[in-house]
Structures are given as structure tokens and as C-alpha cells.
Amino acid sequence: MTAIETENLRKRFRGVNAVDGVDLSVPEGAIFGFLGPNGAGKTTTIRLLLGLLRPNRGRIALFGENLKSRRTKALKSVGVAFETPAHYEHLTGRENLDITRRLLNLDKSEIDRVLETVELKYVENRLVRKYSLGMRHRLGLARALLGRPKLLIFDEPTNGLDPVGIREMREFIKTLPERTGATVFVSSHHLAEIEQMASHVAVINLGQIVFQGDMKELRGLHAPRLELACSDPGGAASLLSGSGKQTQTRGGRLVLELASADEAEREAAEINRHLVGAGFDIHHLAIAPWTLEELFLQLVGAKPTIRSDAA
Ligand SMILES: Nc1ncnc2c1ncn2[C@@H]1O[C@H](COP(=O)(O)OP(=O)(O)OP(=O)(O)O)[C@@H](O)[C@H]1O
Ligand SMILES: [Mg+2]
Numbered sequence: 001m002t003a004i005e006t007e008n009l010r011k012r013f014r015g016v017n018a019v020d021g022v023d024l025s026v027p028e029g030a031i032f033g034f035l036g037p038n039g040a041g042k043t044t045t046i047r048l049l050l051g052l053l054r055p056n057r058g059r060i061a062l063f064g065e066n067l068k069s070r071r072t073k074a075l076k077s078v079g080v081a082f083e084t085p086a087h088y089e090h091l092t093g094r095e096n097l098d099i100t101r102r103l104l105n106l107d108k109s110e111i112d113r114v115l116e117t118v119e120l121k122y123v124e125n126r127l128v129r130k131y132s133l134g135m136r137h138r139l140g141l142a143r144a145l146l147g148r149p150k151l152l153i154f155d156e157p158t159n160g161l162d163p164v165g166i167r168e169m170r171e172f173i174k175t176l177p178e179r180t181g182a183t184v185f186v187s188s189h190h191l192a193e194i195e196q197m198a199s200h201v202a203v204i205n206l207g208q209i210v211f212q213g214d215m216k217e218l219r220g221l222h223a224p225r226l227e228l229a230c231s232d233p234g235g236a237a238s239l240l241s242g243s244g245k246q247t248q249t250r251g252g253r254l255v256l257e258l259a260s261a262d263e264a265e266r267e268a269a270e271i272n273r274h275l276v277g278a279g280f281d282i283h284h285l286a287i288a289p290w291t292l293e294e295l296f297l298q299l300v301g302a303k304p305t306i307r308s309d310a311a
Contacts, residue, residue, distance in 0.1 A: 033198030
């Protein structure tokens with residue numbers, strides 16, 4: 001079963017589509033990274049998924065339950081943490097959790113369970129006012145975990161954290177599906193972060209999904225490049241260009257795009273033979289995959305930067 005399924009979602013603010021034609025399919029058990037630059041539509045999508053905003057068009061189902069017609073049932077299994085966690089400052093961490101616990105009508109032992117999970121037990125009786133940002137984030141996660149949700153939605157859970165906090169949060173999120181059985185949907189504008197924790201990824205830009213698939217598919221979007229260094233780069237470049245292969249020079253090396261990922265090794269060997277046969281001395285030859293950052297920039301750079309209202 002899919003944890004989240006959306007069809008042709010649209011949300012318009014003052015005549016501008018913040019989210020437009022979004023089809024998401026999040027498999028159960030996945031850590032699904034929802035990646036996009038600032039203003040891409042991540043938070044809007046998440047608010048739609050949680051029923052906090054009503055779409056202008058489209059359909060949402062959580063674990064097969066339609067959010068519109070079966071709202072309570074659909075949202076029953078969802079836990080959420082937003083990027084700026086809102087807590088009662090004048091209450092302790094434990095007291096904050098107790099409010100949600102009572103709302104959800106859960107046993108008191110649930111509080112200890114989630115405090116232990118997020119490692120906040122040692123400050124449970126401290127006022128939230130005195131919490132560090134990292135503690136606040138973790139308290140937000142603890143609240144999301146109350147009631148053992150089947151789906152956890154985190155909007156930029158590492159926002160504002162220092163590198164140590166970011167790593168802790170990432171490592172924590174990574175263990176969640178295994179520890180709790182939940183599906184995790186996590187938004188971020190940090191590609192490296194998503195790369196290190198997600199099994200699946202969707203990239204949103206200007207309100208539209210520009211890529212969706214698993215990490216392997218993302219990496220396979222472009223054939224790798226060949227990087228080579230030789231005795232006469234200029235001569236090699238013109239020889240290669242004569243056989244239809246355009247090269248660029250980067251840091252004294254020639255770089256060219258290979259035709260396909262599957263044939264990369266064969267093609268590299270062929271180019272090598274060609275150059276050696278023509279008398280060039282090759283002293284470096286490497287197949288270089290695109291970094292995810294390059295792929296991401298290509299994905300979000302390929303679109304116009306001004307939103308158009310394509311009603
Ligand atoms: N309540 C609102 N009223 C009007 N416009 C809004 C509203 N909420 C969001 N928008 C607009 O919708 C677009 C998408 O915003 P959204 O907050 O979903 O982006 P985001 O991907 O979460 O960005 P960030 O990475 O900065 O959090 C932006 O252009 C934003 O200005
Ligand atoms: Mg946002």
C-alpha cells in the first residue's frame with residue numbers, strides 16, 4: 001500500500017499556484033525526501049497533506065483513505081513536526097507532551113517512551129523556555145511520535161541546527177522506519193541531507209514535481225562524464241571533436257559527456273584506444289558520475305524563475 005498518494009494537487013494563493021499538478025506516491029516504509037529550494041512549495045504541500053489547507057484541485061489519500069471524505073480516519077495515523085517547533089514555553093518538556101497525550105487519550109507511559117526515543121529524559125522537567133534549539137526540535141519529534149503514527153511528516157527538521165545537531169537529527173530520522181515501522185516524509189532544501197537519509201526522493205520546483213523516484217534513478221538521470229588528462233589536451237580535444245565528441249577543459253583536464261550510463265565503460269575504453277592510437281600519452285582517465293548537487297541544480301535550474309499562472 002502507498003502511505004501517501006496525491007493526484008493533480010493544486011493550491012493557489014492570490015492567483016499564483018504555490019503547488020501545481022503535484023502527483024506524489026510515497027511507498028510504505030520509505031524515507032521519502034521532499035526536496036526543493038526556498039519557496040518551491042514544500043510547506044504548502046505538507047499543509048495540504050495534513051488537511052490544514054484545502055486544495056483548489058486534486059485528491060489526497062493517506063494509506064488509501066481519502067483525506068476529504070474520510071478525514072479523521074486518514075489523519076489518525078499521522079504524526080507531524082514543523083520546522084519551527086511551537087511549544088508552550090512556560091511548561092516543561094514533559095508537560096508539553098502531556099497536553100498532546102491527553103488530547104490523543106493515550107497512556108501516561110507513552111510520554112516516557114517518546115522522551116527516551118528522542119533522548120530528552122534528562123531535561124524532561126526543565127522549562128521549554130530554557131531548551132536549546134536542538135532540544136526543541138527533538139521535543140517536536142517526541143510529540144510527533146506520540147500515538148505511534150504510521151506516517152511521520154517532518155518539515156525541514158534540521159532547520160537552524162548546528163552541524164552536530166543536523167547529524168544527530170539525520171541519524172535519528174534514519175532509524176525511525178526500522179524502530180517504529182513508520183513511513184517518513186521529510187522535506188529539506190539540503191540535498192546532502194536527503195542523500196544521506198532518504199530511500200526515495202521527489203524534487204519540487206516552482207510548485208511542480210520535476211523528479212520523483214528512488215536515489216538510484218536520480219543518479220541515473222544523466223550518463224556519467226569522462227575526465228582525462230594527456231600530453232596534448234588541445235590536440236586531443238580537436239581529435240575527439242572530429243569524431244563528434246565535444247569536450248570542455250576543466251583544471252587542465254578534458255571532460256566530455258558519455259552517451260549512456262550502461263555503456264560508459266565500453267565508451268571510455270574506446271576513447272582511450274582512439275587517443276593512444278593517435279599518439280597521445282594518457283596519464284589520467286576516469287568515469288565521473290554527476291554529483292547529486294549537480295543533478296539537483298540542473299533539475300531546479302531548468303525551469304523559468306518566474307511563476308506563471310497556467311490555469
Ligand atoms: N498563506 C500564504 N499566502 C500567500 N502565499 C503563500 C502562502 N503560503 C505560501 N505562499 C507562497 O507559496 C509559495 C510556496 O511556499 P512554501 O512555503 O510552500 O515554500 P517552501 O518550499 O516550504 O519554502 P521554504 O524552503 O522557504 O520553507 C511561495 O511563493 C510562498 O510565498
Ligand atoms: Mg517551508
